[in-house]
Amino acid sequence: MTRVPESEWPLFEVFIRARSGLEHKHVGSVHAADARQAIEHARDVYTRRQEGVSIWVVRSSDITASDPSDAEALFEPAKDKVYRHPTFYAIPEEVKNL
Amino acid sequence: MYTQGLDSLGKEALHVASTDTAALEARFQARVDADEKIEPKDWMPDAYRHTLIRQISQHAHSEIVGMLPEGNWITRAPSLKRKAVLVAKVQDEGGHGMYLYSAAETLGISRDQMMAQLLAGTAKYSSIFNYPTPTWADVGAIGWLVDGAAIMNQIPICRCSYGPYARAMVRICREESFHQRQGFEIMMTLARGTPEQRRMAQDALNRWWWPSLMMFGPSDAESKHTAQSMRWKIKRFTNDELRQHFVDVTVPQADFLGLEVPDPELRWDEATQHYRFGAIDWDEFNRVLKGNGPCNRERLEARRRAWDEGRWVREAALAHAEKRKRRESSRAA
Numbered sequence: 001m002t003r004v005p006e007s008e009w010p011l012f013e014v015f016i017r018a019r020s021g022l023e024h025k026h027v028g029s030v031h032a033a034d035a036r037q038a039i040e041h042a043r044d045v046y047t048r049r050q051e052g053v054s055i056w057v058v059r060s061s062d063i064t065a066s067d068p069s070d071a072e073a074l075f076e077p078a079k080d081k082v083y084r085h086p087t088f089y090a091i092p093e094e095v096k097n098l
Numbered sequence: 099m100y101t102q103g104l105d106s107l108g109k110e111a112l113h114v115a116s117t118d119t120a121a122l123e124a125r126f127q128a129r130v131d132a133d134e135k136i137e138p139k140d141w142m143p144d145a146y147r148h149t150l151i152r153q154i155s156q157h158a159h160s161e162i163v164g165m166l167p168e169g170n171w172i173t174r175a176p177s178l179k180r181k182a183v184l185v186a187k188v189q190d191e192g193g194h195g196m197y198l199y200s201a202a203e204t205l206g207i208s209r210d211q212m213m214a215q216l217l218a219g220t221a222k223y224s225s226i227f228n229y230p231t232p233t234w235a236d237v238g239a240i241g242w243l244v245d246g247a248a249i250m251n252q253i254p255i256c257r258c259s260y261g262p263y264a265r266a267m268v269r270i271c272r273e274e275s276f277h278q279r280q281g282f283e284i285m286m287t288l289a290r291g292t293p294e295q296r297r298m299a300q301d302a303l304n305r306w307w308w309p310s311l312m313m314f315g316p317s318d319a320e321s322k323h324t325a326q327s328m329r330w331k332i333k334r335f336t337n338d339e340l341r342q343h344f345v346d347v348t349v350p351q352a353d354f355l356g357l358e359v360p361d362p363e364l365r366w367d368e369a370t371q372h373y374r375f376g377a378i379d380w381d382e383f384n385r386v387l388k389g390n391g392p393c394n395r396e397r398l399e400a401r402r403r404a405w406d407e408g409r410w411v412r413e414a415a416l417a418h419a420e421k422r423k424r425r426e427s428s429r430a431a
Contacts, residue, residue: 008210009416011203028266029200031209033412034419045196048189049273068139 011060012038014045016052024056035059130331135261138204146330149323150260151205153332155212158198159223162216163397165191167231168240176234183280184237190273197266204262217402225383226309228391235288235295235302241281243303243310243348249274250344251314254334263332282351289355296356303352304360311375312383314341320380345373 009031015024027046032038038057046052066074082088091098122141129136136142165188172188175181199209215221226244231237252271258264288299315321315337327333335343345364352359363376385391 007416008208009412028197029203030196033415034422036422037415037419044189045193048186048193065139068137 009033012042012057013060013063014038014042015056015058016042016046017054018052020053024054027051029060030057032057127329130259130329133331134259135264136259137261145326146332147205149327149330149332150263151202151207153327154198154202154205154263155207155215156222156224158195158202158212159216159221160227161191161195161198163223163227163401164244165195166397166400167227167229167393168237170231171234171237174234175237180284187241187277187280190277194270194273197269198263201260201262201266213405217398217405219389219398222387224313225386225391226313228386228393228397229305229309230393233298233302235285235298236306238281238284238288238299239302239306241277241279242285242351243281243306244313245274245277245281246348247310247313247344249278250340250347254340255332257331257334259331285355285357289357299355300357303357307360308378308382309386311341311345311378314338314344316380316383317378342372345375349373 010033011029011031012035013029014027016027017024030038030041030045032041035057039055042055042057047055078084123143126136126140126142126146136146168184168191169188172181172184175184199212202212203209212221216223231240249271252267252274255267256264256271258267285299285302288295318324318336318338321337324333324336328336349359349364361376363374365374367374386394389395
C-alpha cells in the first residue's frame with residue numbers, strides 16, 4: 001500500500017465564555033481532525049485554570065475578515081459623526097436625570 | 099493566535115511596486131515607534147516576518163523540548179502532591195508550545211513545517227534543555243532558575259510589537275510564575291532537609307547556574323540580531339541587561355536558601371548597585387548550541403520517536419472524522 005502524504009489537521013479558532021453572563025471571546029487556535037476534537041483540544045490548551053465555562057470552535061477557513069487596507073473606507077466615516085455620542089449635546093447643569 | 103485563514107495578506111501587501119516599499123517600510127516603522135501593534139494581515143517587511151518566525155518557532159520548540167528533562171521525573175516524584183504538580187507544569191509547557199506555534203502560524207509558516215525543521219535539526223531550541231536531570235533537585239533548580247530566567251526574558255515580550263506573539267506571551271507569563279515558585283519551594287524543602295538533601299540542592303545549583311546565565315544569549319557585543327530587534331520592538335532589553343537583572347534578583351534567593359552560587363568572582367558592587375559575576379564559558383555555550391551538549395541527540399531522538407509513533411493517531415483521527423462526516427450526511431439524506 002502506498003502511503004498518502006500526511007495532511008495536517010485543519011485549524012480551528014477558539015472562543016471562550018469566561019463566566020456566564022459574558023460573551024465568548026477569541027482566545028487562539030488549535031489544530032484538530034474535526035470540530036468535536038477541536039473542543040477537546042481547546043479545553044486542554046486554553047482552560048487549564050478555569051478560564052471558561054463554554055467553548056465555541058469554528059473552522060478558520062470559514063471566517064471572512066475585513067481587509068486592513070479597507071479600514072479607512074470602512075471606519076473613517078464614523079469619525080465625523082460625533083452627534084452619535086451623548087456628549088455632543090450641551091444640556092444645562094440644572095436639568096437632572098438626562 | 100490567529101489563523102492562516104486570516105493570514106492571507108491584505109491587498110496592500112500583494113500588489114506593491116518595489117518603489118513603494120520604502121514608503122511602506124517608513125509607515126511600518128512609524129506605527130512601531132508609536133507603539134501600535136502589528137497584526138497578521140498588516141504589511142510588514144520580509145525581514146521582520148522572518149525574524150519573528152525564527153524567534154517564535156524557536157521559542158515554541160524550547161517549550162516542547164523542555165518537557166523532556168522534567169518529564170523524566172514524573173514517575174519518580176517523591177510524593178503524590180509533587181507528582182500532580184509536575185504533571186501540571188509539564189502540561190503547561192506543552193500548552194505554551196501550542197500558543198506559540200499558533201502565533202508563528204499567523205506569519206505564514208505551517209505547524210508541520212516547523213515540526214519538520216525541529217526534527218531535521220535545522221531549527222534551534224534553548225540550549226538549556228540539553229542538560230540532564232539526574233536528581234530530583236534538578237526539577238527544583240529548573241523551576242527556580244530556568245523558569246526564572248525564562249520569565250525575565252518573556253515579560254518584556256508581552257509588549258512586543260507583533261500582536262499575536264505579545265498576546266501568547268501574556269498568557270505564558272501568567273502561568274510561568276507558578277513554575278518558578280514551585281521550583282523554589284522544592285529547593286527550599288531540600289535546603290532545610292538532611293545534609294544529604296542539602297548537598298543534592300547545592301549540586302543542582304552548581305550544575306544549572308551557568309547554563310541559566312547562558313539562556314539570555316550571547317553578550318551584547320556578539321549578538322547579531324539585538325539592534326534590529328530593538329528597533330522593531332520585538333526585543334526591549336539587551337541580553338546583558340536581562341542577564342544582570344537575573345543575577346541581581348537570584349543571588350539573594352540563593353542566600354536565603356543557604357546555598358552557594360558557584361562563582362568565586364561573584365560580589366556585590368556598591369558603586370553600581372549590581373552584582374559583578376565571573377566570565378561565562380561561551381565555548382561551552384557554542385558547543386551545546388551546535389549539537390554537542392550532553393543530551394542533544396537524546397532530546398531530538400525523543401521528539402522524532404514521538405512524531406513517528408504518533409503518526410497513526412494523527413491519521414486515525416482524520417479517518418474517524420471523515421467517517422463521522424459521511425455517516426452524518428447519509429443520515430441527513
